[in-house]
Amino acid sequence: MAILDILHYPDKRLRTVAKPVEKVDDTIRKLVDDMFETMYTAPGIGLAATQVDVHLQVIVIDVSEDKNQPLCLINPKIIDEEGSESCDEGCLSVPDIYETVRRSEKVTIKALDQNGDEYTLQADEMLAVCIQHEMDHLKGKLFVDYLSPLKFQRIKKRMLKALREESRQAVS
Ligand code: NI
Numbered sequence: 001m002a003i004l005d006i007l008h009y010p011d012k013r014l015r016t017v018a019k020p021v022e023k024v025d026d027t028i029r030k031l032v033d034d035m036f037e038t039m040y041t042a043p044g045i046g047l048a049a050t051q052v053d054v055h056l057q058v059i060v061i062d063v064s065e066d067k068n069q070p071l072c073l074i075n076p077k078i079i080d081e082e083g084s085e086s087c088d089e090g091c092l093s094v095p096d097i098y099e100t101v102r103r104s105e106k107v108t109i110k111a112l113d114q115n116g117d118e119y120t121l122q123a124d125e126m127l128a129v130c131i132q133h134e135m136d137h138l139k140g141k142l143f144v145d146y147l148s149p150l151k152f153q154r155i156k157k158r159m160l161k162a163l164r165e166e167s168r169q170a171v172s
Helices: 028-040 126-139 149-171
Strands: 046-048 057-062 071-082 085-091 094-103 108-113 120-122
Touching: 028 046, 028 057, 028 071, 028 108, 046 094, 057 108, 071 126, 085 126, 094 126, 094 149, 120 126
Parallel strands: none
Antiparallel strands: 046 057, 057 071, 071 108, 085 094, 108 120
16 A cells, blocks of 8 residues: 555646546555555545546545544445535645535435445435535535635635745755
């Protein structure tokens, strides 16, 4: 397994729309394993392939406290959603920023697991939020897109400054 590099906002590659996986083969399973390792190491509760610059519809999630409930979503589709709730969200691609986002309270999804078998999952609470957040990544969308233009500009400025500092450190 390997730890993959996570793209940071405002990297334009985060805006790429992911393609469906045509066949769940060993290459995809290796990607899933690497994404789990990357997510657990970060640490985070979810990671979309888009964030590691692979533009396929693959997501890994584990919202459990003991990090023992890995969930792999390949080609996920929301088939039902209800209610709405606001929740504070963060993102491994937008470090140190936490903002409130409104999402559906419950979602039902259909997806493939790492064996290529289809399953249906009904999710609520943190898992529902996480699934919607990660599925947005596959569409090239980030949670900061939901914020007011003023808040969005402030965050963009902070992130650009952090990126400039990172690249200065890299050459010194
Ligand atoms: Ni994210």
